Amino acid sequence: KNEVEQSPQNLTAQEGEFITINCSYSVGISALHWLQQHPGGGIVSLFMLSSGKKKHGRLIATINIQEKHSSLHITASHPRDSAVYICAVRGSARQLTFGSGTQLTVLP
Amino acid sequence: ETGVTQTPRHLVMGMTNKKSLKCEQHLGHNAMYWYKQSAKKPLELMFVYNFKEQTENNSVPSRFSPECPNSSHLFLHLHTLQPEDSALYLCASSQDTGAFEAFFGQGTRLTVV
Numbered sequence: 001k002n003e004v005e006q007s008p009q010n011l012t013a014q015e016g017e018f019i020t021i022n023c024s025y026s027v028g029i030s031a032l033h034w035l036q037q038h039p040g041g042g043i044v045s046l047f048m049l050s051s052g053k054k055k056h057g058r059l060i061a062t063i064n065i066q067e068k069h070s071s072l073h074i075t076a077s078h079p080r081d082s083a084v085y086i087c088a089v090r091g092s093a094r095q096l097t098f099g100s101g102t103q104l105t106v107l108p
Numbered sequence: 109e110t111g112v113t114q115t116p117r118h119l120v121m122g123m124t125n126k127k128s129l130k131c132e133q134h135l136g137h138n139a140m141y142w143y144k145q146s147a148k149k150p151l152e153l154m155f156v157y158n159f160k161e162q163t164e165n166n167s168v169p170s171r172f173s174p175e176c177p178n179s180s181h182l183f184l185h186l187h188t189l190q191p192e193d194s195a196l197y198l199c200a201s202s203q204d205t206g207a208f209e210a211f212f213g214q215g216t217r218l219t220v221v
Contacts, residue, residue: 004150033209040117041145041196041215044110048209086151095164096210098151 006087006099013106019074021102023087026068034061034072035086037101043086046072077106111135114199114213121189122221129184129216131199139205140182142174145196145215157182158205189220 003026013019023032034046047054047061049070054061058077063070074081087099112133121127131140142154156164157176171193173185182199199213 035212041198041217042110043198043200043212043215045209045211088151095153095156095205096151100148100150 004087004089004097004099006085006102008102009100010103011105013077013104015078015106015108017077017106019077019081019104019106021072021085021087021104023070023072023099024068025087025089025097027091028068029089029091031090032063032070033088033090033096034070035088037084037086039083046085074104079106079108082106110211110213112199112201112211112213114197114216116216117214118217118219120219120221121186123189123191125189126185126187128186129197129199129218131182131184131201131213133180133201133211135201135211137201137203137207137211138179139202139207140176140179141200141202141210142182142184143198143200145198147195151198155184156205163205186218189218191220194219 005024007022032049035043036046037043049063058075060073082105084101084103086101088096115130139158141156144152153166154168155174160176171188175183196215196217198215200210202210
């Protein structure tokens with residue numbers, strides 16, 4: 001069974017700061033997802049990665065397959081980025097295994 | 109807006125009540141999922157349906173009963189729940205169970221009193 005560890009669990013930043021959230025997993029995967037969950041509960045897919053790096057606006061996601069590690073970066077953070085960020089991996093069983101999430105609060 | 113709609117958004121029910129959660133998608137997806145999210149815990153997969161057939165039951169207690177009448181609709185029937193069943197219940201869909209990307213609904217916040 002794949003174990004997915006996220007760090008930190010909670011993160012508070014000032015507006016404008018550069019933010020990094022980390023995700024490590026224990027066994028090989030076919031894809032890794034970064035998800036964003038807003039206070040209302042709905043989940044939005046931010047990125048799906050199987051290698052390398054992806055960028056969308058102020059968000060950047062990287063993955064190192066050899067080290068079984070991924071990072072989500074937010075540049076020039078804004079209070080509207082406040083949410084729970086969840087890492088999920090898809091292994092050989094094809095189902096997603098989720099991390100516990102990182103609660104991000106960006107203060108104005 | 110992800111294209112997956114859940115109703116109701118909030119539900120309070122007593123332990124002797126019977127209620128149902130509804131999920132609807134018109135994305136043309138064939139796979140639908142129920143997840144449970146308890147406070148401070150990772151999302152837990154409950155049930156998977158693919159082409160209206162249940163393909164996975166993740167050891168969920170029988171007080172939770174799923175129903176998938178067609179590929180666009182998924183229900184979760186609830187009866188004689190316990191307070192520890194209070195959680196956010198999320199529905200998701202994907203093209204099929206082998207698809208990489210899943211789309212999630214807004215969730216139903218369930219409180220059992």
